[in-house]
Amino acid sequence: MKNKKGILLASETLKIVLAVIGIALLVFLLFALYNANSKDQKLVEAKATSDKITDILNELKLNSSYVGKLYQITPIGWSVFSFVQGDLKPNQCIGKDCICICDSVYEFFGIAKDRQEKECSENGACVVVGDLKKFDEISIEKNGGAFISLEIKKDGKWVEVSKI
DSSP, X not given: XXXXXXHHHHHHHHHXXXXXXXXXXXXXXXXXXXXXXXXXXXHHHHHHHHHHHHHHHHHHHHOTTOEEXXXXXXXXXOEXXXXXXXXXXXXXXXXXXEEEEEOOXXXXXXXXXXXXXXXXXXXXXXXXXXXXXXXXXXXXXXXXXXXXXXXEEEETTEXXXXXX
16 A cells, blocks of 8 residues: 555655745846846936036136036945046057946956956946046945045146045
8 A cells, every 4th residue: 555645645645845936036036127127226326426526627718717516426325437548448448548327346356357447338428528637436334325426637737536
């Protein structure tokens, strides 16, 4: 005589395992959709900020003593980078100096040094700036990003960008 309880247990266990896998796939899909939409929204915000930087740079061309201040930089969690002569540059900046707003990529012991440039090329907003002075990464912090401000001014022939 066969043990019917053992067969029933294996069948029910298989159904539970398949249900858990199905739920996990649905959760992953929802997370991926949310993440893609969030990244698109941040790219729109970065482009809006780069447009404001362009306006300040246009004013600097007309009046070299002008000091442009940019308040409430977005997107929160991303960073502002300078790419000048001698640096690896995003595609939009080949042969020119530029300011880019993109998500910060971490290097691990010098592995894949061009990862930041690729991130800015693929998912960033860049503005070409003539005679840009190199500056350190300016992080738009997740805590208090609304309080991060930039100052853009001319110092001789150089364009300086600093956090205020």
